[in-house]
Amino acid sequence: MCLHMQGQNGGACVASALLKDGELHVANVGDCRAVLSRNGGVAVRLTNDHRLTKEDERARVENAGGFVYCHNGVWRVNGSLAVSRAFGDNYLKEWIISEPDVVKLPLTSDCEFLVMASDGLWDKVSDQEAVDVVAKEKSSILACKKLVDISARRGNLDDITVMIINLKSFLGNNYDLINLF
Numbered sequence: 001m002c003l004h005m006q007g008q009n010g011g012a013c014v015a016s017a018l019l020k021d022g023e024l025h026v027a028n029v030g031d032c033r034a035v036l037s038r039n040g041g042v043a044v045r046l047t048n049d050h051r052l053t054k055e056d057e058r059a060r061v062e063n064a065g066g067f068v069y070c071h072n073g074v075w076r077v078n079g080s081l082a083v084s085r086a087f088g089d090n091y092l093k094e095w096i097i098s099e100p101d102v103v104k105l106p107l108t109s110d111c112e113f114l115v116m117a118s119d120g121l122w123d124k125v126s127d128q129e130a131v132d133v134v135a136k137e138k139s140s141i142l143a144c145k146k147l148v149d150i151s152a153r154r155g156n157l158d159d160i161t162v163m164i165i166n167l168k169s170f171l172g173n174n175y176d177l178i179n180l181f
Contacts, residue, residue, distance in 0.1 A: 011088030013050075015032035022107055024111065027103075031122070034046045034116045035130060035131060036112075037115070038110045044127075047103070051082065051083055052083075052084050061096075064095050077092055077096060113165060115131065115162070118158070120159045121147055121151050121162055125154075147162045
């Protein structure tokens with residue numbers, strides 16, 4: 001994707017997961033999130049939302065010369081973008097970086113599933129609620145649909161993307177790649 005050559009200023013946030021040598025690696029840029037269910041349904045957030053509500057992200061943008069302000073409860077860079085890290089958004093590249101946060105942890109028998117989703121879900125559904133919904137559904141596809149429906153019914157107007165990865169199916173196998181999102 002070459003946004004600059006197309007004359008566009010669009011951008012994207014991303015979360016990704018990789019399984020290698022018995023370890024789960026998760027990376028994100030922006031406000032896409034990965035939440036792990038472990039130990040019988042305990043939600044564990046594996047990513048950091050790169051939003052300007054975080055003082056360190058605001059300081060980084062301001063130290064680079066960007067203008068940050070809060071309007072109607074939403075912090076924005078130069079009156080535009082509500083995340084402090086993203087791919088693209090070339091008109092804000094002086095202040096918005098695409099450096100991901102990366103977490104790695106061993107894939108153990110208490111790791112049940114991973115919920116990866118865009119902010120369209122997380123703005124309306126808590127980490128624990130998402131894990132609870134998935135745990136009650138027999139099908140990952142039905143659980144994804146249910147989470148999308150919950151967010152939409154609660155008034156979400158943003159895109160809602162949800163992916164569920166059953167980690168139990170990878171225990172004791174030689175898989176290297178889980179998925180990208």
